Amino acid sequence: MNGDLVFFLSGGMLLLACLLKLPALVRARGRDWLLSSICALLLVGACVLFLTAPSTIVLLRQATGITNIAVPLIYVMLTAFSGASIVLVLNWRGAADVAQTRRLSRITIAVYGTCCALIAILFTLGNAPVEQRTRFDTYYATTPFIREMIVLYLVAHAAASMTAGRLCWRWSHEVHGTLRIGLRVLAAGYLMHYAGYDPSVAGAVAARWAGHDGDFLIDVARAATAPSAVLVAIGFIVPLAGPRSEEAVRYWQLAPLTKAVRLVKDAPGPAPLPIPWWKRNLHLRLTQRQTYISDRIMTCRSHFDTRVSNEARAAALAGNASEEAAAIIAEAAMIAAAVDLYCATNGEAPALPPASPDQRTSYTGDLADIARALRSPIVKDSCRRARMERAGV
Structure with a gap:
């Protein structure tokens, strides 16, 4: 045998x-x-x-x-x-x-x-x-x-x-x-x-x-x-x-960003329903999750602060990050700070400096990359500094 x-x-x-x-x-x-x-x-x-x-x-x-x-x-x-x-x-x-x-x-x-x-x-x-x-x-x-x-x-x-x-x-x-x-x-x-x-x-x-x-x-x-x-x-x-597993991985990768933007209450569209990754309608659920995230990010676009983005990018480059990685970290920091500011002001227009020629009103990075970048210490430091500035500390 x-x-x-x-x-x-x-x-x-x-x-x-x-x-x-x-x-x-x-x-x-x-x-x-x-x-x-x-x-x-x-x-x-x-x-x-x-x-x-x-x-x-x-x-x-x-x-x-x-x-x-x-x-x-x-x-x-x-x-x-x-x-x-x-x-x-x-x-x-x-x-x-x-x-x-x-x-x-x-x-x-x-x-x-x-x-x-x-x-x-x-x-x-x-x-x-x-x-x-x-x-x-x-x-x-x-x-x-x-x-x-x-x-x-x-x-x-x-x-x-x-x-x-x-x-x-x-x-x-x-x-x-x-x-x-x-x-x-x-x-x-x-x-x-x-x-x-x-x-x-x-x-x-x-x-x-x-x-x-x-x-x-x-x-x-x-x-x-x-x-x-x-x-x-x-x-x-x-x-x-492959396609199914890639969708499952992407659905899982977007979880941190989904959690981060969930605090934005006034955005259109329902919250994505939690479902097992092996369900047949995973593609539809992935589309729903991406739409949910995009709607809430765009709701906060008037709260985007270019200073946060620039400072995060500079810090990433100083830490030997590549240009591409630094750009993603900058966008993640900008989005995280905007969500924080949106919630702090209950959605009211923030008192940001006048818009500069490079003022950001959107994002260009992939959502999964941005979700991964949320774990970066640079992003967390940027949000903490933004909160301290608002508090006058």
């Missing part, structure tokens, strides 16, 4: 990822081809890992009466998975020439479909009477037809892994955010396939052809199987979860 554990755990992770996406797939009702394709790949990947476990190989032999029947099943499913990965990445990326993408997809499907059929035919023509749970490739490396089946599978798998990996890596230079992260994780997963798994198995088979024992390389290949499959699964899932 110890030899099975890593495959069952890794397969379970892929199956869990597929199940987590199942509600979204049901809601899409087949209209989201990308989500459908990724769920199918996750399910196939989980099945491959379950089949690779030594105990599963024994169960299949007992159930079918065919020795080593799990091997062609694994080879066919992995080959299909490899071809489907290329097709998915091609269509996921899209291209100006849609006809070319479709043509390449059809060619890939035809080539890998043929490989799957040939694997099944070669296994039927060959003879593999001795059960091999972990050393099939080297034990039958010189057996007619089985030898060709192994070579065909390795070539198809390596070519697909290299192609999909290169496509993902090149595309990752053109995008940002969670899509870039997902593509680079995918590239790493495919790299483990064609730079780790495939050369190890090929080296072990070649050693057997030369009359040497290279079985230790099979252990290296098996060690790379589960991690690479998990990386590929994560790489596909991250971009799908």
Whole structure:
């Protein structure tokens, strides 16, 4: 069972990822081809890992009466998975020439479909009477037809892994955010396939052809199987979860600023309702929170004091902050002081100095950046000095 554990755990992770996406797939009702394709790949990947476990190989032999029947099943499913990965990445990326993408997809499907059929035919023509749970490739490396089946599978798998990996890596230079992260994780997963798994198995088979024992390389290949499959699964899932997770993070990041402007009572619009981040209408709640903050900041715009902004910016620059960071801190200090002054005067027009040419009446920074800057000691010091000036201290 110890030899099975890593495959069952890794397969379970892929199956869990597929199940987590199942509600979204049901809601899409087949209209989201990308989500459908990724769920199918996750399910196939989980099945491959379950089949690779030594105990599963024994169960299949007992159930079918065919020795080593799990091997062609694994080879066919992995080959299909490899071809489907290329097709998915091609269509996921899209291209100006849609006809070319479709043509390449059809060619890939035809080539890998043929490989799957040939694997099944070669296994039927060959003879593999001795059960091999972990050393099939080297034990039958010189057996007619089985030898060709192994070579065909390795070539198809390596070519697909290299192609999909290169496509993902090149595309990752053109995008940002969670899509870039997902593509680079995918590239790493495919790299483990064609730079780790495939050369190890090929080296072990070649050693057997030369009359040497290279079985230790099979252990290296098996060690790379589960991690690479998990990386590929994560790489596909991250971009799908990305927009939702980014919205959740942003909703959480805006909490300090929401709390700071809540004291402004006369602004239009209702207060945002507290809801769990995983709710389906998170996008609407995020929009509501941003609108709530913006309305209250604009209500206080007549209380903006350029002196507070300039002093905070100078203090930030003196503390070796960058120009961009100093500008954000200055805006956060100005907004915090304006809210404080608005509440102190009950919304009445403040007795500020005459407006200068650079008098601020709005803000330009991102709300999430401003919310983070509220924690800066410079912002707190600016508000404290403003309150002391009003009190005549």
